[in-house]
Amino acid sequence: MSESVAAEHDYIGLSEFPTMEPTTMSDKTKTRDNNNNSNNDDDDCLNFKATELRLGLPGSESPGRVDPRFLSLKSSGAKRVFSDAINESNKWVFSPGSITATGDVGSGGSAVKDSKPVVPVKEKKSSAAAPAAKAQVVGWPPIRSFRKNTMASSQSQKQGGGDNHNNSETEAEAKSGPEPCLYVKVSMEGAPYLRKIDLKTYKSYVELSSALEKMFSCFTIGQFGSHGGCGRDGLNESRLTDLLRGSEYVVTYEDKDSDWMLVGDVPWEMFIGSCKKLRIMKSSEAIGLAPRVMEKCRSRN
């Protein structure tokens, strides 16, 4: 599951309104750590911890990762003003702005705060991670979203086969270019802005829901609290699903026939093939949707 978590944080190809990710990444970490405190039976938690960012001394990690010359530089240590805070039991990753997706950081200690993001300087990554999954730190390198999005859609056009026509055969909300991007708008009741996400970057409802959760958590921040326990796939990422299914909000989508349907009832491939728009609405408003879903499924099958 770490890989899919990592994939979501690949900031090339992200929607235009990214970055709830970092903070809710640490949110997850916090929650998982809380879980660790209480009942740790979730193996994913450990793996997740392995991927969390540490900001601090190289050398406080497993030494193999870091150029040993760093150690000598750093250990002639400047006093850390911070040393008190490190020792407390508070485990949350303090640097939500920086995330790494590397898979092989030793899950060495609890003290995460005084470590720097572990980014190997010149070493080849010994990692199990795919070549593109280099340490992904949010907002680094400092390139504007506009440029990243433009380059991303450029690249996808080049990959999208010989069809390079940029004409408006694509829908207004899709980025220019055919296949590889599938941008849909996501709106939420009560939220001041629309978002856009690229459905092709997700492979399952679980990924989608966790991405939506991150994007919109700031609008429902009071309502999440700390949901301990795991969602339906045994992962805390489906907290949104919990929340959405369980209480106030549901995710709905408008399909090609311009009907509004509940998200989650059709196979994923079918969903992304027909989804035009997403909307997160209050459960009370979505009541009328269920019967139509059944009809559609019947008529399709």
Added chain:
Amino acid sequence: MYLRLPSKVLERILFFIDSNDDRNSVSLVCKSWFETERLTRKRVFVGNCYAVTPAAVVRRFPKMRSLTLKGKPHFADYNLVPDGWGGYAWPWIEALAAKNPLLEEIRLKRMVVTDECLEMIAASFKNFKSLVLTSCEGFSTDGIAAIASTCRSLRELELRECIVDDLGGDWLSYFPETSTSLVSLDFSCLDSEVKFSDLERLVSRCRNLKSLKLNRAVTLDGLESLLRRAPQLTELGTGSFSDELSPEALSKLSKAISACKQLKSLSGLWDVLPEYLPALYSVCPGLTSLNLSYATVRMTDLVDLLRRCKKLQKLWVMDLIEDKGLQAVATCCKELRELRVFPSEPDLEEPNVALTEQGLVFISEGCQKLESVLYFCVQFTNAALITIARNRPSIKRFRLCVIEPFAPDYKTQEPLDQGFKAIAMGCKDLQRLSVSGLLTDKAFEYIGKHAKNLGMLSIAFAGDSDLMLHHLLSGCKKLRKLEIRDCPFGDTALLENAWKLETMRSLWMSSCFVSFGACKLLSQKMPRLNVEVIDEMYPPETRPESSPVERIYIYRTLAGPRLDMPEFVWTIHKNPEIGVSHLAIK
């Protein structure tokens, strides 16, 4: 004896004084100068929209014709500021609409602009001439349509890298057939195709059109047609440059381009195919500004183009230009003042491009007028920085991004302290600096000591301790903006140098070790600072005082704590008992 310059005379003198800095100085001389100055200031610049209330600005400058505002902190460009943070244009537009109907120009950067704002602008300012939005968001093409349809004397409409809810290309068709006043139109950030015949007609009838920046949906055929109608253009942003063209069509395009004898600036060129670059050759000798930063072509093709651009002053390009290409540029483009080199593949572990520090060294050797540098590179050396500083003491803006955090000098494995020391010492007019790579506190000691003109400094993944921050805050006399991420310090230096923060516009620190307790202390100590804590998980007061906060943004203000904060931003209240105040706008 008390001599006083008659205010009429002063007015006459002030007529010639445009610069904000100068006018600010004038206004501090005495009360009567303050009065005369404020009654004559036409162009107002507010660098932080929360530093002062709209009402105060509108009241002070009754003759204002142009307002420039900046909203979010600079690091918002790199997604470090969560959505919904703030920077709303509405209160300003509202205040202006009520009191200043003769307003002609609004320029906003990193602000949230809604369709309502745009509609209000269109409805309220009869002489409205110029709307320039840079890195703004929150509006749709409907709002643009309102501006297009209603502003009779509209001269400039520029959407620079905005995030727009693109509902289609109809907005352009809202320009009335009678409107002929456009001088500059930039819709390069929009996706949807506009109705081409309307665009053609618009361009044809606006004989004063000098700057046209198209979006990617405009084809090469379209471009050719537009250029034929507007050979007077001085600035052109092409649409996509990769459609398939027959040889005749390509030759037609070349001809149309060459007819633009006054063309000085060229941009766009998305997906440009190398075989189409020769179509641009005819205008190269006159170009002063060339943005190839979206052109994924190889070094040899780039050089073939660039060696014809002998008057080039500003070049933006990708690292595909490689060291060799930069060497050629250094030989051919002797007028170069600004160079930006962007990474073509920033995420790859080993970028496949031969761009190293040597490229920048070449430029520093060959381009005597070099002032402004933005350079992304995988790794760097002290020796290169020292050479660059020695060659080019004229550099005023130096932003080096070594892509790998904590990368030392790759030849000596030392930190890049000595290199940046050379920059700080050698470039006496240095106003803006971004540092990167492995840096210890020493680097910042040098910067604090020598960079006396430094106004803006950006730091990431650097330093060892609070000393670093202390050096900067106690040293850099002219520091206005400081932004720091992922550096291991905070409290002590911040509290010791609290006084400094009121002399600056703003300080941003994210993923550093600034504790909530320190924030509180700071806020109590400094009444005219807003100390804002951004924390998307918990209110800071639910955590122990010593625990670090996610992000802080501290800025001086006359307006008190702001009232439009989202749920994840807290202003530390001045009264320690209250802790944090949190007021959200509805």
